[in-house]
Amino acid sequence: MRDQQEFLAERFEAHRGHLRAVAYRMLGSLNEADDAVQEAWLRLSRSDADAVHNLGGWLTTVVGRVCLDMLRSRTSLREEPLETRLPDPVIGREDAADPEHAALLADSVGLALLVVLETLAPAERLAFVLHDMFGVPFDEIAPVVGRTPAAARQLASRARRRVRGTAPAPDPDLARQREVVDAFLAAARRGDFDTLLSLLDPDVVLRADYGDAPALAPSRLRGAPAVAGQAMAFRPPAGVAATARRALVNGAAGQVVFRQGRVFSVMGFTVRDGKIAAIDILADPARLAHLDLSALDD
Structure with a gap:
């Protein structure tokens, strides 16, 4: 038996x-x-x-x-x-293959x-x-x-x-995705509104999940001007230590943001035809605290 x-x-x-x-x-x-x-x-x-x-x-x-x-x-x-x-979100490293994540995310489940x-x-x-x-x-x-x-x-x-x-299908070229996302994040840090607009699909949608925590910004925005304006507010307040790490978020280019040593948000990007068509941000402290980030360990 x-x-x-x-x-x-x-x-x-x-x-x-x-x-x-x-x-x-x-x-x-x-x-x-x-x-x-x-x-x-x-x-x-x-x-x-x-x-x-x-x-x-x-x-x-x-x-x-x-x-x-x-x-x-x-x-x-x-x-x-x-x-x-x-x-x-399923978090992985861009420079290391993870068979378990690959099996979980087959068919580009962004x-x-x-x-x-x-x-x-x-x-x-x-x-x-x-x-x-x-x-x-x-x-x-x-x-x-x-x-x-x-x-x-x-x-x-x-x-x-x-x-x-x-649900826009992302571009298959991960290197191109990363190039667009990095350019977007750099423009956000500079406060370069025109460059942000040039990198966004006109109908881009931004979604943010704050859970039960007070909303730091609108939970949903649509359209390049609105999303570009919000992107310039991604920068942390003066005096707040923040770092960002590149990551694969559900198999696509993304980043994990840490503030004062704790994970603050996970940002996933959908790049379609060389433009950012969707930005999804998980900023729920309760869920972030239980997120598996072991793939990012050095």
Whole structure:
């Protein structure tokens, strides 16, 4: 019996990275994704695993069902929609490959895309994530959402239109992304408004998540003039020690800002066609305190 459980655990571990990637796209939370994966293991350990012919597919739909329940619970407990809630960022180094992060972020799951996924209804999000990102057939998605395959297809289609209309796809050239982001940050430090405008997409959106902390600036801005004006306020007040470190934020050029020895914010940038199309800033002290920044260690 013990050998059987050990063998089953080994088979499960072979799928863990994939399952965590599914759950992260569904939930936008690394801790909740780990909880969903653990729940999938518990369900597998209580089931007749020998009767499961496609373990990877079975586990994927189980994780999807768990995440769907978690999303619905999250929605029902929330009295009012959050003005801006950014997903948990995944932080990496630009000069060092991280296989775990690469698996988690395959398919360029940038913050801008995850922010849009946060706006979808739970069933739409599940249909889109499972089908469009992981190729799960609609006849397997349908029982999870309690719909027919045709209805599940419609859920994914509605989500796809929302994503295409509001989540810009980043340029694939990371070096070019970094060049644009560094130029933007340098112009912000100089207070060079005209250069900032030249580096921003006319319809750029800035989103900031302060959590329960007092807002330091508007949580959402749209348009190059408004974002350029706010960017010049990124500089720390006089007398406040601040440092910034380059980082990969969900696989794209970004930076982590430290003030007085503590992480102050994480900034993710979406660069499209050589212009910054989105800036996402996590500045929630409670969430930043639990952020995994070990990838930035020297």
